[in-house]
Amino acid sequence: MARLVVMGGGVSGHTAATFAKKWLGDEHEVVVVTPNSLWNWIPSNIWVGVGQMTKEDVVFPLAPVYEKAGIDYRQAKAVSIHPEGKTDSNTPYITIEYTGQGKEGQTEEITYDYLINATGPKLNFDATPGLGNGEGGIGEHTVSVCTADHAVHANLELQRIFEKAKKGEKQKILIGTGHGMCTCQGAAFEYIFNVEHEANKAGIRDMLDIQWVSNESFLGDFGIGGLHIKRGMYAASSKLFAESLFVERGINWTIGAHISKVEDKKAHYELLDGSTGEMEFDFAMLIPPFAGVGLKAYDKAGEDMTDKIFAPNGFLKVDADYTPKPYEEWKASDWPRTYQNPTYKNIFACGIAFAPPHLISKPMSSPNGTPINPTPPRTGMPSGIIGKAVAHSICDLIKEGENAHLHEASMAEMGAACVASAGKGLTDGTAAALTVYPVVPDFEKYPGIGRDLDYTFGEIGLAGHWIKHILHHMFLYKAKLKPGWTLIPE
Amino acid sequence: MGSVDHSIEKNVKAYEPSFEVMVPTPFVKFMRTCILWQIIRFIVINIKMIVVVQKSH
Numbered sequence: 001m002a003r004l005v006v007m008g009g010g011v012s013g014h015t016a017a018t019f020a021k022k023w024l025g026d027e028h029e030v031v032v033v034t035p036n037s038l039w040n041w042i043p044s045n046i047w048v049g050v051g052q053m054t055k056e057d058v059v060f061p062l063a064p065v066y067e068k069a070g071i072d073y074r075q076a077k078a079v080s081i082h083p084e085g086k087t088d089s090n091t092p093y094i095t096i097e098y099t100g101q102g103k104e105g106q107t108e109e110i111t112y113d114y115l116i117n118a119t120g121p122k123l124n125f126d127a128t129p130g131l132g133n134g135e136g137g138i139g140e141h142t143v144s145v146c147t148a149d150h151a152v153h154a155n156l157e158l159q160r161i162f163e164k165a166k167k168g169e170k171q172k173i174l175i176g177t178g179h180g181m182c183t184c185q186g187a188a189f190e191y192i193f194n195v196e197h198e199a200n201k202a203g204i205r206d207m208l209d210i211q212w213v214s215n216e217s218f219l220g221d222f223g224i225g226g227l228h229i230k231r232g233m234y235a236a237s238s239k240l241f242a243e244s245l246f247v248e249r250g251i252n253w254t255i256g257a258h259i260s261k262v263e264d265k266k267a268h269y270e271l272l273d274g275s276t277g278e279m280e281f282d283f284a285m286l287i288p289p290f291a292g293v294g295l296k297a298y299d300k301a302g303e304d305m306t307d308k309i310f311a312p313n314g315f316l317k318v319d320a321d322y323t324p325k326p327y328e329e330w331k332a333s334d335w336p337r338t339y340q341n342p343t344y345k346n347i348f349a350c351g352i353a354f355a356p357p358h359l360i361s362k363p364m365s366s367p368n369g370t371p372i373n374p375t376p377p378r379t380g381m382p383s384g385i386i387g388k389a390v391a392h393s394i395c396d397l398i399k400e401g402e403n404a405h406l407h408e409a410s411m412a413e414m415g416a417a418c419v420a421s422a423g424k425g426l427t428d429g430t431a432a433a434l435t436v437y438p439v440v441p442d443f444e445k446y447p448g449i450g451r452d453l454d455y456t457f458g459e460i461g462l463a464g465h466w467i468k469h470i471l472h473h474m475f476l477y478k479a480k481l482k483p484g485w486t487l488i489p490e
Numbered sequence: 491m492g493s494v495d496h497s498i499e500k501n502v503k504a505y506e507p508s509f510e511v512m513v514p515t516p517f518v519k520f521m522r523t524c525i526l527w528q529i530i531r532f533i534v535i536n537i538k539m540i541v542v543v544q545k546s547h
Contacts, residue, residue, distance in 0.1 A: 243510075244511050246511075247502060248501065248513060248514055250500075250501040381543070414545075414546035415542040415543075415546045417543060427523065433539070435538060455538075460522055461521070461522040461523070462523045462524075463529070463532035463535055466532055467532065467535060467539075
């Protein structure tokens with residue numbers, strides 16, 4: 001009997017664990033270690049953050065689902081990896097620290113034959129003074145929609161702002177990224193348009209000054225270097241569509257911005273041209289940068305070898321080409337295909353936890369040397385597809401032996417369907433429905449724009465909102481492993 | 491002659507970033523929430539997305 005341990009129960013880890021258990025059956029063990037008791041459909045946190053959904057609408061308890069699936073669930077956080085075992089044993093293991101199940105604070109060692117790192121990101125609020133609270137959590141000056149609880153808090157604060165606006169007090173709203181190295185611009189993009197939509201519905205839009213701030217060098221970059229779509233007889237940049245939407249909704253923007261410090265009702269920033277300034281706000285939702293969760297790695301003798309298997313940003317090294325090189329020399333083939341750690345072949349990573357070889361957007365920095373560019377997104381559809389591919393590879397390794405063919409899922413060869421809400425409503429809602437193919441541009445195959453125009457498209461409308469709403473229910477259904485769940489694609 | 495709808499231009503200011511941007515006409519905005527048209531788009535977008543999803547697995 002082999003044991004697969006999955007660290008993390010988010011989109012990627014949950015996908016990997018559930019498919020692995022289905023394919024491995026009762027002959028082998030699948031263990032999931034995740035500090036959360038609830039699974040969260042993160043894309044819908046946007047609607048919790050504007051009061052259109054409750055926390056209960058976007059989460060469900062993991063324990064009953066894993067019990068039904070036959071997965072050994074440990075509500076704990078992974079602390080360290082020991083791929084070589086210890087002095088008196090060659091069996092690799094991880095150490096965990098329980099956060100629930102009545103064992104809070106207790107530590108344990110779990111041996112493994114295969115290990116998947118799907119821990120997702122650490123929300124690094126403390127990277128920006130004032131954005132964090134000094135202990136890794138969100139600070140007192142801003143809100144976030146990164147977790148369901150954050151979104152609940154965001155809505156409470158937003159409703160206070162709306163109440164003041166209803167009383168005739170002008171309010172300033174600031175939404176975007178809270179650091180020069182952030183990813184997840186799409187979530188902030190969705191939130192700002194949902195806030196604008198709700199303000200319109202409440203009849204207080206004229207009382208709100210809504211401002212966008214982002215580390216993108218152009219609106220519509222989204223951390224993937226933007227995209228082009230066919231419109232009429234032209235291939236048009238996402239910059240055109242993003243700017244159009246901002247002007248249509250009366251939202252001002254500041255781009256190429258690194259938020260350097262947040263104070264009470266004030267954000268300090270530095271721009272790509274080196275200039276600095278301040279933006280005042282009454283309400284701010286600023287996405288934090290992401291980092292690895294801080295897992296450590298130790299060799300057989302107990303010596304720290306974290307830098308051997310993890311990149312400096314804390315993400316796990318996989319089969320990517322990490323050779324530093326200028327943007328002009330980047331290739332689609334730099335991106336990982338199997339997500340297997342090159343040093344320890346029984347360790348894989350998926351979702352946000354794998355270390356990307358480089359940015360997708362072109363690197364930028366201010367004359368002061370401050371890097372200001374989006375970091376690569378690895379969420380959503382790619383995250384699920386990679387999780388499933390990794391699970392498939394490990395199942396084959398277990399069943400067919402160590403020479404089994406590994407499954408591939410390069411972000412430079414896969415597309416992504418993305419639906420960005422611009423306001424919830426069955427008849428008056430809108431969303432931008434986008435597909436991009438491939439996610440990582442391949443300028444050798446598609447010179448100039450890097451993507452296949454036949455499979456990269458986007459449009460804004462009510463249909464997009466319907467799709468986003470259906471996806472909400474569909475993916476929660478799938479994650480709960482209800483009948484036919486395997487038929488729903490990632 | 492009917493009156494001209496200038497509502498879409500209200501956020502555009504000369505020689506500011508908003509001036510360089512394409513803005514949707516009232517017809518485009520209407521079509522974005524026109525139920526019949528959006529049902530058609532819903533079908534089209536779903537087909538397109540399914541193709542991309544299939545290519546990616």
